[in-house]
Amino acid sequence: MRILTLLLILSVAACSRLGLTPGRDRGPDIAVTEAPGAEVLRPQARPGGAALPAGTPPGAGADGSVPPPPPPAADGLLGETLAGLGATGGPGLWLMTGLVTEVRPGRVETAGGGRLSVELRPSGAAPSAGSTLSVEAMQQLQLPLGQLANLRVYAE
Numbered sequence: 001m002r003i004l005t006l007l008l009i010l011s012v013a014a015c016s017r018l019g020l021t022p023g024r025d026r027g028p029d030i031a032v033t034e035a036p037g038a039e040v041l042r043p044q045a046r047p048g049g050a051a052l053p054a055g056t057p058p059g060a061g062a063d064g065s066v067p068p069p070p071p072p073a074a075d076g077l078l079g080e081t082l083a084g085l086g087a088t089g090g091p092g093l094w095l096m097t098g099l100v101t102e103v104r105p106g107r108v109e110t111a112g113g114g115r116l117s118v119e120l121r122p123s124g125a126a127p128s129a130g131s132t133l134s135v136e137a138m139q140q141l142q143l144p145l146g147q148l149a150n151l152r153v154y155a156e
Contacts, residue, residue: 069100069101077153077154078154079153081095082130083095083130084132086132091136092136093136094137096121096122096123096131098122100122103122104155108152108154110141120153
């Protein structure tokens with residue numbers, strides 16, 4: 001019994017020395033700075049371009065505004081987009097894209113000839129920005145979930 005008690009005391013002491021005791025926040029082992037120095041690489045500004053404010057939607061112009069999507073073609077074609085996997089919690093068949101400004105029925109076509117009716121949802125981004133596609137839609141189109149897909153987007 002004494003040996004067991006001694007082992008218990010030694011194990012608790014070892015845990016506290018290693019920082020493994022619950023409720024103890026060790027914090028970082030390195031110093032953290034809020035303002036990195038000049039040695040940190042930063043994106044270069046485009047020639048003649050001004051920096052856009054934080055939160056500017058993808059594809060926005062120099063003034064931060066998003067251009068409206070073009071009207072549908074005679075066959076309903078809204079345009080082409082590069083789409084990736086959307087939020088996994090959003091059930092249904094949908095495409096979130098800058099090619100529309102309001103929710104509407106539509107369809108997408110893959111380069112391989114797959115077609116699927118989907119709900120087109122506005123993303124708030126420019127029409128030239130990428131899109132996101134629901135998990136169910138990617139599965140029905142037999143698209144790999146971890147890759148981007150070129151899609152033709154039609155209004156119905």
